[in-house]
Amino acid sequence: MVKVIGLTGGIATGKSNVSDCLAKMGYQIIDADKITYQLQQKDSDCLNAITKYFGNDILDKNGELNRSHLAKLVFENKDNLTNLVRIMDPYIRSDVQSIIDNTNEKIVIFDAPTLFENGYAFMCDRIVVVTCTPMNQLNRLQSRNNLSISDSIKRIKSQWPLNFKEKLADYLIDSNGSIMQTRNQVIKLFNKIDN
Numbered sequence: 001m002v003k004v005i006g007l008t009g010g011i012a013t014g015k016s017n018v019s020d021c022l023a024k025m026g027y028q029i030i031d032a033d034k035i036t037y038q039l040q041q042k043d044s045d046c047l048n049a050i051t052k053y054f055g056n057d058i059l060d061k062n063g064e065l066n067r068s069h070l071a072k073l074v075f076e077n078k079d080n081l082t083n084l085v086r087i088m089d090p091y092i093r094s095d096v097q098s099i100i101d102n103t104n105e106k107i108v109i110f111d112a113p114t115l116f117e118n119g120y121a122f123m124c125d126r127i128v129v130v131t132c133t134p135m136n137q138l139n140r141l142q143s144r145n146n147l148s149i150s151d152s153i154k155r156i157k158s159q160w161p162l163n164f165k166e167k168l169a170d171y172l173i174d175s176n177g178s179i180m181q182t183r184n185q186v187i188k189l190f191n192k193i194d195n
């Protein structure tokens with residue numbers, strides 16, 4: 001029976017670094033962001049459902065999703081975010097479940113930024129949360145996405161508080177140190193989980 005390890009954190013807390021490290025160690029990664037992106041391809045059922053709710057304004061002239069426009073709508077309005085999640089949820093869940101059901105691996109990693117917010121924690125046997133101090137999170141988000149402080153705070157606040165996620169974790173990865181220090185923790189942790 002495959003063991004599903006959920007991997008999450010707060011926005012810009014260093015989850016991608018951990019996910020890269022796990023991929024290099026040979027683990028199969030189910031990437032919720034990639035699945036979401038693929039589901040939103042032009043003319044897909046999922047994009048049609050999104051457009052039905054948000055209107056044709058979210059499409060560009062070629063019928064492709066205008067991602068920055070949709071992002072603006074959902075980060076500025078909580079109801080929009082809730083509805084986007086509600087619309088996409090069954091599509092994402094079904095894709096993830098089919099990967100889990102068809103894998104031959106002993107362990108798969110389900111990498112999802114909003115694992116808790118979207119109720120995907122229930123699909124996991126164990127959960128790893130990548131965390132750092134609120135100040136490091138804010139600095140990393142600002143410099144990575146070139147955002148103002150107020151926009152960064154808005155994005156951080158659209159997720160559950162990091163300290164709440166930490167309490168729900170089975171395992172924590174502290175990403176306050178260097179990338180290498182974080183990777184060493186990942187190797188140590190997965191040697192334990194995998195044995």
Ligand SMILES: Nc1ncnc2c1ncn2[C@@H]1O[C@H](COP(=O)(O)OP(=O)(O)OP(=O)(O)O)[C@@H](O)[C@H]1O
Pocket residue numbers: 009010011012013014015016017018113140141144175176177178179180182
């Ligand atoms: N240990 C670290 N030391 C210094 N910088 C780091 C560390 N880990 C990540 N960063 C930097 O912080 C930023 C955010 O990291 P990353 O993209 O891995 O976050 P994330 O948790 O995957 O975010 P999101 O969920 O928003 O995609 C990146 O610019 C990355 O280079």
